[in-house]
Amino acid sequence: MTTFHSTRSTTDSLTSKQAIRKGIADDGGLFVSDQLGETKVDIADLAGMSYQAMAQRVLGALLPDFTEEELAQCIAAAYxxxxxxxxxxxxxxxGDDFVMELFNGPTSAFKDVALQILPRFMARTTPADGGANEKIMILTATSGDTGKAALAGFADAPGTAITVFYPQGKVSQVQELQMTTQTGSNVNVCAVEGNFDDAQSAVKRIFGDRELAARLAGDSHVVLSSANSINVGRLVPQVxxxxxxxxxLLERQIINVGDEVEFVVPTGNFGDILAGYYAKLLGLPVKHLVVASDKNNVLFDFLTTGTYNRNREFFQTISPSMDILISSNLERMLYYLSGKDTRLIAMLMNDLKQWGAYEVPDDLLARIxxxxxxxxxxxxxxxxxxxxxxxxxHYVIDPHTACGYFVMKQMPRDPLTPRVLLATASPYKFPRVVNESLGLDASGTDFECMDALAAATGTVAPSALRGLETAAVRFKDVVTIDGMEHFVQSAAESL
Structure with missing residues (x-):
């Protein structure tokens, strides 16, 4: 039977439903399964298969305690x-490479792939002891895209509420409006004075606050869970x-079954690329996974030196969703590649918390x-x-995808190995930067920039983005990092 436990200890033994509902382990670790990779996914007949049928096969291997019918219902509603x-x-x-568009969902970012299905997963988990009146409060910090995708997924979902924190002034105008105009009776949005790492660290502290958990459970019948990629239910749909x-690629006869493929992935929190590693463990012939970072290149430094050091200058860049110095999902990769060494992971994460840095052994770095x-x-x-x-x-990319495009162009080309660049967001989420880059008019509002981009390139702005210009702003709250816990408690009491 597939069970889940923390990356930092083996004391837990949860089903995937329990792990998804809980979100993060009590010791601050992330949920992993030691059975990952024991069941391989058959790739011989993938060509021509619908996305939904593929999702049924892959998710069935990753989340075996969901029935076939439960998965089928979740998949049909999500996709x-x-x-x-x-x-x-x-x-x-x-050109000679390929781009995979991950932004054709309702919020125009790759997070939709997972956050359209996570609420459906949650609805099929059962409270361990809370009874029918227990509500799940989804609590999430966002660097720009997760917030809106989570809000869109959980808005008015039965038995749930959602609170999203984002760094004030550090997301694009379009990203901010996507969140602050969100409809739904169970949603809360709040800006935070600080950067994403500050907000994410505070959210993790809130998850670990036993006293708060007891108060929420007793007073409001609310339990906290996560929609960040620290939640295994957020991660696995991306596989x-x-x-x-x-x-x-098989369908186009670019490759034959068994041929290897390389993926270039813009990533900040390491979730998007970790999903590719999970795919490799499930039997997909992945030759290399290439991390593309922006100026906040903490992952580049780690992958080249073996030292992870968040004690560095934080840059606010034109690719805000990647402005991250603490890449949470790296912990899962380290767990698997260290031979499932929970003691090592606990030590490394303690070093990160205490000193802001850790160093991995040379043999582990070589495997990575x-x-x-x-x-x-x-x-x-x-x-x-x-x-x-x-x-x-003649293809328009957003600034995050452009990081990946740059890295891909720097790589030596193996003519026998196709390369796929993951395009993580619509260029219309960042129209001002895109227009400036293309030499188009970027002097007006973001919406005027969208219109100029559409006119110049013959592409069309997603209606959900273009329509934000006239949407009513519902949320204007701003709190300090220290004020986040009180905001969560107030949100829970209002349910």
Whole structure:
């Protein structure tokens, strides 16, 4: 039977439903399964398979305590008419390479792939002891995209409420409006004075606050859970799109079954690329996974030196969703590649908490570097790549995808190994930066920038983004880091 426990200890033994409902382990670790990879996913017949059928196969291997029927219902609701492309994550040629669009969902970012299905998973978990009147409060810090995707997924979902914190002034105007205009009777949004890492660390502290948990459970019948990729239910749906990319390359006869593929992944919190590692463990022929960072290149430094050091200058960049210095999901990768050494992981994470840095043993670094590559792009390079991709391929990319495009162009090419760049967000979420990069008018509002971008490139702004101009702002709260816990308690009491 597949069970889940913390990356930092083996005391837990939870089902996937329990792990999804709980979100994060009591000791601050992330839930992992030691059975991951024991069941391989058959890839022989992937070509031509629908995304929904592929999701059923992959998620069935990862979450075996959900019945086939439960998974089928979750998948049908999550991957339906709310997607602009029936392939969900279509792969398109980009010169000699390929780009996989992960932004065709309702909030125009890759987080939709997971956050359209996570509320459906949650609805099928049962309270261990809370009874029918227990509510789950989803508590999430966002660097820009998770917040809106989670709000859209959980808005008015039965038995749930959601509170989202975002760093004030450190997301794009479009991203902020996506969150502050969110409809739904069970949603709360609040800006935080600080950066994403400050907010994420505070959320983790709130999860670990036993006294608060007791108060919420007693007074409001509320339990806290997460929609960040620290939640295993947020992470595993992302594994599916790696199989989808492989299937589409098979279909086009770019590869044969068993041929290896490389993926270049813009990532800050390490969840998007960790899903690719999970796919590899499930049997997908992944040759390399390449981390693309922005100027906050803590992952690049770690993957090249073996030392993770968050004690560095924090940069606010034009790729705000990657402005992260504490990459939470790295912990899961370290767990698996260290041979499932919980004592080592607990020690490393304690070092990170106490000193802001840790160093991995040389043999572990060698195993990591055999699979993961790394590169990063500065602000000028990001702008240059947006222009280059349009001029070379007539394809518009956002600043996060541009980090990946730059890194991919720097890599030596193996003509026998196709490369797939993951495009993580619509360029219309960052129209001002894109316009500046393309030499278009960027002087007006973000919405005027969208119109100028559409006119110049012949592309169309997603209606949900363009419509934000006239949407009513519902949320204007701003709190300090220390005020976050009180905000959560107030939100719970109002349910």
């Amino acid at each position: 339906g008419d709310q997607w602009a492309d029936e392939r969900i994550t279509p792969v398109k040629p980009l 599916v799109y790696y199989f989808s990319a492989y299937a589409q 570097r055999a699979i993961f590559g790394a590169g990063w792009a500065d602000e000028n390079q990001v702008r240059d790549m947006i222009a280059d991709c349009w001029n070379e391929h």
